[in-house]
Amino acid sequence: MEKWDVLVQGVITTDVIFSEIPKMPEPGEEVYCGEFEFTGGAAYITAVALSRLGLKVAILSPIGTDVLSQFIVHSLESEGVSTKLMKRLDQPLRTLSVAINYGGDRSFLSYQDEAKGFDLESYTLEILDQAETNFLHMSVRPNSLPVIQKAKEKDIQVALDVGWDEEWLKNADIYPIIKLGDYFTPNLREALYMTEQTTAAKALNTFRVQCPYTKVIIKLGPEGALSNVDGNEVVIPGFKRNAIDTTGAGDVFAAGLIAGVIKGHDLKHAIRLGNFCGACSVEGLGGATASPYWEQVEKEFLPIK
Template structure:
């Protein structure tokens, strides 16, 4: 008899892209001109940033996502499978090309160009019943997703994420889906767009009325959070590094936060860990493929006592 697959620690669903990144650009491209990049790379993107980071940190990870049936869809599938991500609930979609994003990194930030069309399969088409994972990561869109309620009903901690498009075009629809979720993880611009607040701190306070764990990331400046389930509040600075490509850094931060939350760390240590993992990722091109492994994290325990909690985290 075949051994049934292990129940994942974290189940994920969201939009998947294949990313092509160019870094070390001297300036933004201008019409009629050619700009040479110092570095380039490719990587699965979107929800894959969460999935690969979690898997590298040692969480058993399962992903339900639509993959294109073209060359980049095949590459994306192979790379995620090689990272140990369970793709049993994912599906290759015939005659649907993989959404593609080109990232141009310059001046300490990046610009994105994306081409693609909506998947013919919704999350609920892929997920009849979510696995009984300890946590789930859900990319919210304008329409509610039935699987999220099912996950909440089986005591899965749902970490909700959404992008700038949702914040700018569908803020009311996104906020309406937060009750029942455990956490919401926007960046500062998104948080202010959702709440109408004029500072990240005020936006955080409003979001904390909707979810037990509200987190607002502030890029290189760090992150702040309120955990109503424990009564903790915390703010941590970013980790100073020479950034090559910030693509996917927010997703990598979120994945590390999920891993540290499941480990039961205090809120400030969860934020410090997530900020460290995200900072290490921006030193390379890409989101998923730039996520650090434990071999890169372990030295921080040796030279900085602020990271003594690393000994308490499960890892690969």
């Protein structure tokens, strides 16, 4: 089977984003906004961001027979992401999220079809038995442990993220999964909630005790990221950008981090690349819209390393 630099595992959403809204409509009222974007979300963002950074990427995700699924496949392929490993289900699989950016806050209205009879972790295990890759990026889920164990058996580096699920983030079973990963990139809110700490530094120390061999990087938004580099707790500064939409910035950060590691940079520089990519992404609506291409990295980031 073909070899990829990175396999990205996860669910894909179709994101409909409204911005520059003059006022929220009253019942029965229609209001026109100034900006709109229709794009992919969740795992789509990381996969596209990695591809734009010059890496060979395939995505492991279920896809359906509906028009939204067709849009996602076409969009991924147009970005150079392989869809060969996507599982085609004989059913509609509409996963849609409408984001409303108004008054400095975001509201979401979402819908998701059930993927009947499909288990993403079981499917990923099948693919890992066949596929060759250097890196696997995935979100930590309750059934993730066998997938990470299989990846480690094949000497595949694993980068882990996590979504906001209050019950799961407080579940003690999450730590045995994280400790097998090579990288774990929670944001500050997730890190504080998981560790029941009050500062990023204290949270990082808790992760160090629970997951001593995992490189934990706590994303701090525009302030950058906190990690333990060569035995020292270090804040790697962020990059200032004109923020239009922060959706997916963490996903693009992960892509930059992975690209930095694959291209041979040390941890601190790889995190800085993640910070740069995440900062660029906030300049457009949707996580992938303004995600940088490698040419932009060479022009704006590498000269100041």
